[in-house]
Amino acid sequence: MKKAIEVADLTLKILSCFAVIGAGAWAVWIFVLGGSTGWQANVTIETQVLPYHDDLRLLVVHVKSKNPRNVTFELDSAEHDSYWLHVRKLAGDAKAGAAFGEDEGEAIKDIDLLKAIGGDYVFIPNAEMDDMQTIVVPVGTTISLNAEMRQNNGTLDKRGKPDFDFESGSTVVHIGP
The missing domain is CATH 2.60.40.1470 (ApaG domain)
Structure with a gap:
């Protein structure tokens, strides 16, 4: 049981890291590469x-x-x-x-x-x-x-x-x- 909790804890930490990296990549895309402050009509x-x-x-x-x-x-x-x-x-x-x-x-x-x-x-x-x-x-x-x-x-x-x-x-x- 203790081993399962440790594996679940490690899995959640890894997923959290991926979420932070994904959010950072999204922010870079939107605000730097995507030109979110630029205008278009x-x-x-x-x-x-x-x-x-x-x-x-x-x-x-x-x-x-x-x-x-x-x-x-x-x-x-x-x-x-x-x-x-x-x-x-x-x-x-x-x-x-x-x-x-x-x-x-x-x-x-x-x-x-x-x-x-x-x-x-x-x-x-x-x-x-x-x-x-x-x-x-x-x-x-x-x-x-x-x-x-x-x-x-x-x-x-x-x-x-x-x-x-x-x-x-x-x-x-x-x-x-």
């Missing part, structure tokens, strides 16, 4: 075109953002963070094979989504947000939309200016009759 854009009047249409834009992490992050305009929706008109006479970058085209409107909600946006873990904007556009126009979040990461770039991390989402929509 999944940004997508959904659109809908509605009739308006004459040859004009309403382009309804839903900028959807989701915080997939288990950590809260914040965009704060006082820290020079930003959240913009850029609306551009793409050229209608491009040749076959032409490529348009996200920042190409005639600027129609730049919308400050952070300002629209008061300059401070808190993303709690797994939160999903939907920021809607409506833009009047003419029929026959091809529109490029780019939503971009930028957060000051507290460091300086190689030019000595504040450095930013960013996430973005883009889409293109044609405004048909």
Whole structure:
């Protein structure tokens, strides 16, 4: 009986050591390797075109953002963070094979989504947000939309200016009759 107690005691001590080592490995994974203090947002854009009047249409834009992490992050305009929706008109006479970058085209409107909600946006873990904007556009126009979040990461770039991390989402929509 005494031998069985000693074996059980030794087994529990060994299991306790494995539990401590496992918890330490988990903490290293979460806080060092997994970047638990880092931020991430999944940004997508959904659109809908509605009739308006004459040859004009309403382009309804839903900028959807989701915080997939288990950590809260914040965009704060006082820290020079930003959240913009850029609306551009793409050229209608491009040749076959032409490529348009996200920042190409005639600027129609730049919308400050952070300002629209008061300059401070808190993303709690797994939160999903939907920021809607409506833009009047003419029929026959091809529109490029780019939503971009930028957060000051507290460091300086190689030019000595504040450095930013960013996430973005883009889409293109044609405004048909």
